[in-house]
Amino acid sequence: MTVLFFVLWIIAALWIALTALPAGWEGHMPMPYLIALVPFLWIPLVALAVWAAVLHEWGIVGAMLVLALAASSRRMQYLGSGFDMSPSAVRPIGGTGRASTTAKSRETSRETLFGSRETDRETSTAANTDGPERSSGTTAASPIAPNEPFSVMTLNCRFGRADAAHIVREVRERNITVLALQELTGELVAALDEEGLAELLPYHQLGEERDTDNGGFNGIWTAYEPASATSNAVDIPAADVPAVTIPLSRDEDETPAVDTDDTDGIEPADESEPDVAPARRYITFASAHPKSPMRGCPQWSAGIRGLGALADAAKSGGDIAVVMGDLNSGTDHPSFRALLKSGFTDASLAYAHGPNLTFPSWLPWPRIELDHVLVTRGLKVSHVESFIITTTDHLAVTATLVVR
Known part of the structure; x- marks a missing residue:
């Protein structure tokens, strides 16, 4: 029985590992469909964990539950404080140049x-x-x-x-x-x-x-x-x-105009730097x-x-x-x-x-x-x-x- 659990665990682990392939490598049948089903692998994995618990195979229970969490991990990213997969190095809109x-x-x-x-x-x-x-x-x-x-x-x-x-x-x-x-x-x-x-x-x-x-x-x-x-x-x-x-x-782009009737404390613009x-x-x-x-x-x-x-x-x-x-x-x-x-x-x-x-x-x-x-x-x-x-x-x- 332990051997069967081990084989099923290996199959599930390899299935989940498909999601970690380099981009483009999954472009072969039936991998796109297998990957799309990964979020549902927690169902048979939890069922196997329950079966193992009935048999008092506690190590197998833990191993199956870890895989169940791994299968659901990307869906969990939709919950909580938000998740941004875009590069942090992207400069802000508009940049800092002239x-x-x-x-x-x-x-x-x-x-x-x-x-x-x-x-x-x-x-x-x-x-x-x-x-x-x-x-x-x-x-x-x-x-x-x-x-x-x-x-x-x-x-x-x-x-x-x-x-x-x-x-x-x-x-x-x-x-x-x-x-x-x-x-x-x-x-x-x-x-x-x-x-x-x-x-x-x-x-x-x-x-x-x-x-x-x-x-x-x-x-x-x-x-x-x-x-x-x-x-x-x-x-x-x-x-x-x-x-x-x-x-x-x-309105977002234009700089607010200066009130020319009240210019106390305002430094004059540098005439060598024309407004653009x-x-x-x-x-x-x-x-x-x-x-x-x-x-x-x-x-x-x-x-x-x-x-x-x-x-x-x-x-x-x-x-x-x-x-x-x-x-x-x-x-x-x-x-x-x-x-x-x-x-x-x-x-x-x-x-x-x-x-x-x-x-x-x-x-x-x-x-x-x-x-x-x-x-x-x-x-x-x-x-x-x-x-x-x-x-x-x-x-x-x-x-x-x-x-x-």
Whole structure:
């Protein structure tokens, strides 16, 4: 009996060790699925511990319970005071250099971020010299301002089968200002328009529809007028990653004026140092859906890690990036942790009120967390919640964010 316990313990230990592989090494079947099930290994391990206790094998009891804790360790990170897997060495937004240097680096990063092809599926939003268009009869929201919360939402629409009326109702009732959808079809986009989504979120950008899409194309809607938009912000082996870039309120950037009528005690400015207005900051929102492992394990891993380019572009310019979508992975997957290390923080980890388990929607338990809201430095997460949308197999995720 002791030998059997030992063999089962070794199998469980090796299974859990898959989560510690270098990023990309898990891109072979069936490892992504085995890793996704690691958080549930505590169930058979506790059962084995109880069995060992009945047999008075106390050493085995302790060994099984240690493994049970190890299997649950990454899920425990969602509880407590919060958990930030982004590098501590990332410099604060805006940096400490002169404004001209910051502006130059920001320009470079934005060229990198939006260097992809122009789309023929741009509908309400167009990245052109005339600026974005908006649906007639709608009004854009004010620019995003510091210390003012705003809400975002993401949903996998299951091959376009999600209930359009339910989506629009949740957008309205939850006061969503940025919406990311995956697995879209033209029919669902039209249904969303018929239900009045354009009245709530007048700007949107869609990815191009291609035969290689994994379940459908992606899209992003916003109440804020974008400074620019693209159908594919970063090339990954999956559906296009549409993105919109929204300016922050100028109030954050401008220096308060000096009252010239009362200048006692104020040192005169050094005329050799001309005033340079700080460059404007931006937030880029992207809707992403890397391939599922069954559509190609190497492409699955490459797509997850490839999204890190959005964090790199934002950091180099002192801006902010938000990636939302069905990322087909969680913190147990090394590729997902590599994405976080590129500069992103998972909103659920930052909120630290437990994981938001999103798949499958028809089972109250067990579920796994595949859908995420990822943010770079410069945003504070004040609330995260998942909830069911009719006729899709994923739960929606909403997060309330605040510019620091």
